[in-house]
């Protein structure tokens with residue numbers, strides 16, 4: 481465990497499963513109050529229940545990051561329950577892999593809406609919280625979960641997904657210009673293959689099998705291992721920012 485996370489007020493998007501769930505569980509275990517956002521109420525409630533059973537504080541907030549009104553309502557609920565947020569993890573994301581000639585326009589649009597516009601929307605919604613928390617002398621963090629796909633070349637079927645993640649990485653870089661001078665850290669994490677349910681949402685059978693094959697071949701990371709990285713970076717002294725982290729299985733090529 482790392483010091484300094486007790487008493488933090490965190491928001492984790494996409495906390496119903498996978499990496500987001502693990503991050504929410506870990507931050508709560510470190511003593512942070514954690515608001516969990518995602519669309520599936522039952523899955524979210526189950527995670528929040530697990531956190532509370534372990535003595536942590538959790539608020540399940542059903543929200544869709546692609547929807548302005550939904551995010552605005554979530555912000556109100558979080559403020560009412562927990563006050564000013566000082567740690568935001570933009571983790572919600574989808575990877576609907578497809579060869580470009582087969583990619584339904586709707587799927588590409590949904591990836592852009594979730595992975596890019598969703599991150600922008602949630603960041604805007606909590607920007608004042610982060611700068612206000614920092615102005616009060618509290619640690620303040622924005623953590624964006626991008627992907628190594630932001631840099632890959634030569635893989636099949638992930639062009640649009642990779643482009644959304646490259647956008648997240650560059651968004652993180654330029655947000656530092658706005659947030660850094662006001663003592664808000666921006667950490668961009670680019671995971672490699674991690675064992676979650678993300679591939680199960682892929683419609684194309686061949687692509688889904690290809691992804692499952694990567695988990696076999698590379699020896700995937702566990703979500704809890706990435707959660708440990710998030711706990712580490714957000715618990716450093718507030719003047720120190722680990723900006724950009726690629727975290728991959730050793731065997732991934």
Ligand code: NDP
Nearest residue numbers: 494496497498499518519520544545572573627674676678
């Ligand atoms: P999961 O599918 O397990 O988790 C995605 C989470 O996002 C779910 O909790 C889902 O919940 C939520 N979500 C999806 N759409 C929305 C939305 N519109 N509004 C709110 N929440 C939403 O996958 P991972 O844990 O693997 O993915 C988490 C992040 O990690 C993603 O950004 C992904 O791109 C990134 N990543 C994953 C890698 C991997 O190998 N697994 C590698 C590199 C990066 P619900 O459906 O209930 O809304």
